[in-house]
Amino acid sequence: MSAVAGSSGAMLRDRDDGLMRLLLIACGLFMLIALLLPVAMILTRSLQDADGAFVGLANYRRYFGTGAPWQSMRNSLFVSGATTAIVVTLAFAYAYALTRTRMRWRGFFRVMAMVPLLSPSLLKAIGLVYWFGNQGLLKSVLMGESVYGPIGIILSCVLWTFPHAVIILMTALALADARVYEAATALRTSAARTFWRITLPSVRYGLIGAAIVVFVNVFTDFGAAKVIGGSYSVLATDIYKEVVGQQNFSMGAVVSVVLLLPALLAFLLERFVARKQAAALGSRAVPLVPAARPLIDGALFGYCLLVTLFILAILGMAQFAALVKFWPYNLSLGFGHYVFNVQGVGWDNFGNSLTLAFWVASVGTPLVFLGAYVVEKPRADSLGRGFLHAAALLPMAVPGLVLGLGTLLFINQPGNPLGLLYGSMSILVINTLAHLYTVPHLTAVTALKQVDREFEAVGASLKVPMLALLRRVTIPVCMPAILDIWIYLFLNAMTTLSAVIFLYSADTKLASVAAIHLDEAGSTASAAAMATLMVYASLAVRLLHLGVSRFALRRVQAWRGGG
Amino acid sequence: MAPTPEPPYLRITSLSKHFGAFRALDQVSFSMQRGEFVCLLGPSGCGKTTLLRCIAGLAFQSAGSIVQDGRDISRLPPSGRDFGIVFQSYALFPNMSGAQNIAFGMQNQRPQPTGIDARVTELMELVGLDGHGDKFPAQLSGGQQQRVALARALATSPGLLLLDEPLSALDAKVRVRLRGEIRALQRRLGLTTIMVTHDQEEAQAMADRIVVMHEGRVEQLGAPGEIYAQPASAFVADFIGVMNFMDAVVESPASLRCAGVVLPCDTSGHRIGSAVLCGFRPEDATLQIADAASPGLAATLSAVEPLGPFVRLHCAVPALGPAPVRVDIRRNVLDGQALEPGQAMALQISAAALRLFAQAGG
Numbered sequence A: 001m002s003a004v005a006g007s008s009g010a011m012l013r014d015r016d017d018g019l020m021r022l023l024l025i026a027c028g029l030f031m032l033i034a035l036l037l038p039v040a041m042i043l044t045r046s047l048q049d050a051d052g053a054f055v056g057l058a059n060y061r062r063y064f065g066t067g068a069p070w071q072s073m074r075n076s077l078f079v080s081g082a083t084t085a086i087v088v089t090l091a092f093a094y095a096y097a098l099t100r101t102r103m104r105w106r107g108f109f110r111v112m113a114m115v116p117l118l119s120p121s122l123l124k125a126i127g128l129v130y131w132f133g134n135q136g137l138l139k140s141v142l143m144g145e146s147v148y149g150p151i152g153i154i155l156s157c158v159l160w161t162f163p164h165a166v167i168i169l170m171t172a173l174a175l176a177d178a179r180v181y182e183a184a185t186a187l188r189t190s191a192a193r194t195f196w197r198i199t200l201p202s203v204r205y206g207l208i209g210a211a212i213v214v215f216v217n218v219f220t221d222f223g224a225a226k227v228i229g230g231s232y233s234v235l236a237t238d239i240y241k242e243v244v245g246q247q248n249f250s251m252g253a254v255v256s257v258v259l260l261l262p263a264l265l266a267f268l269l270e271r272f273v274a275r276k277q278a279a280a281l282g283s284r285a286v287p288l289v290p291a292a293r294p295l296i297d298g299a300l301f302g303y304c305l306l307v308t309l310f311i312l313a314i315l316g317m318a319q320f321a322a323l324v325k326f327w328p329y330n331l332s333l334g335f336g337h338y339v340f341n342v343q344g345v346g347w348d349n350f351g352n353s354l355t356l357a358f359w360v361a362s363v364g365t366p367l368v369f370l371g372a373y374v375v376e377k378p379r380a381d382s383l384g385r386g387f388l389h390a391a392a393l394l395p396m397a398v399p400g401l402v403l404g405l406g407t408l409l410f411i412n413q414p415g416n417p418l419g420l421l422y423g424s425m426s427i428l429v430i431n432t433l434a435h436l437y438t439v440p441h442l443t444a445v446t447a448l449k450q451v452d453r454e455f456e457a458v459g460a461s462l463k464v465p466m467l468a469l470l471r472r473v474t475i476p477v478c479m480p481a482i483l484d485i486w487i488y489l490f491l492n493a494m495t496t497l498s499a500v501i502f503l504y505s506a507d508t509k510l511a512s513v514a515a516i517h518l519d520e521a522g523s524t525a526s527a528a529a530m531a532t533l534m535v536y537a538s539l540a541v542r543l544l545h546l547g548v549s550r551f552a553l554r555r556v557q558a559w560r561g562g563g
Numbered sequence B: 001m002a003p004t005p006e007p008p009y010l011r012i013t014s015l016s017k018h019f020g021a022f023r024a025l026d027q028v029s030f031s032m033q034r035g036e037f038v039c040l041l042g043p044s045g046c047g048k049t050t051l052l053r054c055i056a057g058l059a060f061q062s063a064g065s066i067v068q069d070g071r072d073i074s075r076l077p078p079s080g081r082d083f084g085i086v087f088q089s090y091a092l093f094p095n096m097s098g099a100q101n102i103a104f105g106m107q108n109q110r111p112q113p114t115g116i117d118a119r120v121t122e123l124m125e126l127v128g129l130d131g132h133g134d135k136f137p138a139q140l141s142g143g144q145q146q147r148v149a150l151a152r153a154l155a156t157s158p159g160l161l162l163l164d165e166p167l168s169a170l171d172a173k174v175r176v177r178l179r180g181e182i183r184a185l186q187r188r189l190g191l192t193t194i195m196v197t198h199d200q201e202e203a204q205a206m207a208d209r210i211v212v213m214h215e216g217r218v219e220q221l222g223a224p225g226e227i228y229a230q231p232a233s234a235f236v237a238d239f240i241g242v243m244n245f246m247d248a249v250v251e252s253p254a255s256l257r258c259a260g261v262v263l264p265c266d267t268s269g270h271r272i273g274s275a276v277l278c279g280f281r282p283e284d285a286t287l288q289i290a291d292a293a294s295p296g297l298a299a300t301l302s303a304v305e306p307l308g309p310f311v312r313l314h315c316a317v318p319a320l321g322p323a324p325v326r327v328d329i330r331r332n333v334l335d336g337q338a339l340e341p342g343q344a345m346a347l348q349i350s351a352a353a354l355r356l357f358a359q360a361g362g
Helices: A015-045 A056-066 A067-099 A106-118 A121-132 A150-174 A180-184 A191-201 A206-218 A223-228 A235-245 A247-280 A294-323 A346-377 A383-399 A402-411 A417-421 A427-438 A438-448 A456-461 A465-477 A479-495 A511-520 A523-554 B048-056 B098-107 B115-125 B143-155 B172-189 B200-206 B225-228 B234-239
Strands: A322-327 A332-333 B010-019 B024-030 B037-041 B063-068 B083-087 B160-164 B193-199 B210-212 B216-224 B245-254 B253-256 B261-265 B275-280 B286-287 B296-307 B310-314 B326-330 B343-351 B355-358
Touching: A015 A383, A015 A427, A015 A456, A015 A465, A056 A067, A056 A247, A067 A106, A067 A150, A067 A206, A067 A247, A067 A294, A106 A150, A106 A346, A106 A479, A106 B286, A121 A150, A121 A223, A150 A206, A150 A223, A150 A294, A150 B037, A180 A191, A191 A206, A206 A235, A206 A247, A223 A235, A223 B275, A235 A247, A235 A402, A247 A383, A247 A402, A247 A438, A294 A322, A294 A523, A322 A523, A346 A383, A346 A427, A346 A465, A346 A511, A346 A523, A346 B083, A383 A427, A402 A417, A402 A427, A402 B024, A417 A427, A427 A479, A427 B200, A427 B261, A456 A465, A456 B083, A465 A479, A479 A523, A511 A523, A511 B024, A511 B234, A511 B261, A523 B355, B010 B048, B024 B048, B024 B063, B024 B210, B024 B286, B037 B048, B037 B200, B048 B193, B048 B210, B063 B098, B083 B355, B098 B115, B098 B143, B143 B172, B143 B200, B143 B216, B172 B193, B172 B200, B193 B200, B200 B225, B210 B225, B210 B234, B216 B225, B216 B234, B234 B275, B286 B326, B310 B343
Parallel strands: B037 B193, B037 B210, B083 B160, B160 B193
Antiparallel strands: A322 A332, B010 B024, B010 B063, B210 B216, B245 B253, B245 B275, B253 B261, B275 B355, B286 B343, B296 B310, B296 B343, B310 B326
């Protein structure tokens, strides 16, 4: 080999650099098609009239001119604000009981708090209707107020966002440093003062983070408002009415932008807070082992039991209603509501949901993991990596309805070859995956960060191709995270509604959409029946996943327990 | 008789690396012969690790060239170069046993070499790990993990072995034992080796030659004894071992004026009247209890620091300036005398012990 003065110019690339670049381009293309172009479509469409001519801000003037949107916005803000206040308070007490006390049944309560995750938001709304609705068992409790409206929306959203808030707050509370509490005891600080001056401030970022997540979720949710909102208008249902009811896409786009901006703002705030939280995590803390406090432990036990009973009562009622022959006149049980004799609704909708969830999880897991690998492993050029990471975080800020509408507008652009996908299962998979992308991406990045940075360098010195290293080392080491990503995608795809409501066709109608249609058609019990199918399917897959994971991890992770 | 000049195995020429305005490497040049053991030594941030990563192709230099075995490797990706590497973190694959870690590189060679198992057994014996092959890294001690990492790096018979602070995560005892073993192994295999370390004692104990680095530049390059005895700069003198420093002015070709005394000293190479930094090693001076018979500079003992075989005495010597002076004396010289702070002492320094350095910035 000739020894040319080869120091000028860039470093030569090897095969793996090419492969890495290919991965980067593939993931970037997915982000572009599934996320960025649809969102861009919303923005441009909101500036066009029905024929596609540019009209500037005319749509916005017309929209705000009517005065109606101000009402929807006030309603959305009120419902979101009230839910946030209630959920953060309830979830804090619950998470505190789980992490900082010696209360009995902590494992049981932890599982119970996660139960609402398995069911679509609409199921909780239906459960509430049967308890507090016009023919509800406990209608009198509301003292004349109707559950159809803000009360119902808030109650079902509280149930729906409760697990998310508990997870965030448990993480924050688990980070306690025992040394700080020992110092407080040594200084003879009273228990109450310790709580207000040490415990609360130490989880302030967790509280803010939980509040933002709850607020954004409720602000952009559509299922609960649709089922139990009655005539109470919120922004999310406005979009649905504009698009599905009046086929007015430009107006739908305008409302989408109005919905997108606060969500985007909250998202930026959340990222800021998350960074602070991560910084607080870096110290070498001594884990806190809570002491037994019979009085507090007992009180919190009662509280957790109450919350659990409430969750079970609402979900149980939905199941009960799905089995009752004719509420409230014939309370004998049967499977009649599982026959779905409404036009265009059937068991194949449930099958579609399973298919969708399976494909989203199975296509999404490798895509997300490899995308995170490209972002985390410094081989490919940094500009592309920065772009990919930013794009991966964006879905959290884009409400499902907005993404769904954007995708619809995007693929139906004249001349877009992706138009072929309209009405297919593929477009639902792509859209749902883009909608759910952020959390799995962060999971994968976190897992990859814990893998030694020098593996790639060692691999290169041993002349091991990147793919061999991935297959033999990186993937086995990250297997727990990979399995977590799969089940997260599956469960969330199973219950997804807002992102797909504009994109399904007669052949690909999903169970969540079918439940909405059944409810619209007045068959609330059948809607409940359809929703319970989703819960049981999720539960079954979750348990199956647990078994398979345990088996798989025992094989590839033997080294972990080996100490 | 003039030996035939063998071309250097590795030649680094004017290597620079910038991160924005920061110069991590500034015109670094040195070369090494086949079979040589060279240590890159310096405080953290001096550029030694960056230099190692450039040689491996894990970092890309801004300018300069690297030639290995007659081949310009400056622009080659790591996979195109010929080296084995051991990291401070070991970077062992946690999901593979020690033997699997060692075999991994060979299994991926095309065509796959025969007798991988035999080679793994041989390597395990070579690094003193026989019998531990089936254990996962988490089941091995730090020293054993380091041996596996070394065997893995050697498995593909690389032409150049790179060691990035390989011992700094280990206990002191294990560290000393392993450094002897690594050095013996390197000699036996005739392996050209570059090791990065911030531990000057380790560098002196192991290296044929040391490259002392400071702020991205090569401060001095030489054999360990040479660097200790004739440090090229005050930085090197201070970093390798211990040295007492004092400000002085060159008074004549054979004398030096300190704060309150004129010392005899060979000042060749320094202009008369110029300000210099004068230094001497603690073991190159003598300190005795002052009495009428003992000559020397007046000193007041401020602290006694027993350091095993010798005792380090800290004292104030007004004639040499305000900086405290450290003198090492052998333990048995004390001969049971109780030394207390405040004791009046007499300090003697021979002219040969003094080293002169240009004043920084002067």
